[in-house]
Amino acid sequence: MSNRTLPTTAQLLTPIVGGAAVLLLAVSLTGCAQLVNGLTHVHEESFPDYAAAADGWVGVEIPAWIPDDATGLHNYATEDETQSIIRIDSPSDPVDCEPGDRTTMPFETPDWVPSEALQKDDGSLLEDALHCGDYQVIPYADGWVGWFAAAEQGQTPS
Secondary structure, three states: OOOOOOOOHHHHHHHHHHHHHHHHHHHOOOOHHHHHHHHHEEEEEEEHHHHHHHHHOOOOOOOOOHHHHOEEEEEEEEEEOOOEEEEOOOOOOOOEEEEEOOOOOOOOOOOOOOOHHHHOOOOOOOOOEEEEEEEEEEOOOEEEEEEEEOOOOOOOOO
């Protein structure tokens, strides 16, 4: 008779889980954001200036609050356009905005918008935002961060 024992479930699964973790790390480190974005049903675009953004904006029209001198535009949105976050650089104020209470938060904070952008110096969340049509907008670095969060299923920014 043999004294061999069968491997445990943990012994069988450890290489599989480890391999999956390595694969996930490799995908994230090799710039395969488009692959990951496709799996999570989001799209992401970057534009050098307003003209390029106005020509290439995906899903909906370029938001009206974005000033035409904006540069370094970034857009990250769900494929159904019910959630989005945008960052721009601009010395100008956003267009047609009114101050008000922050009532929503972005669904995501891509690496070009660290979560600290949404916090006050003491670490608490910002309480105020500009209301620019369907978007809420806050100052950040050399420009602005704006986001849209659907209030009802299927709503997109107008």
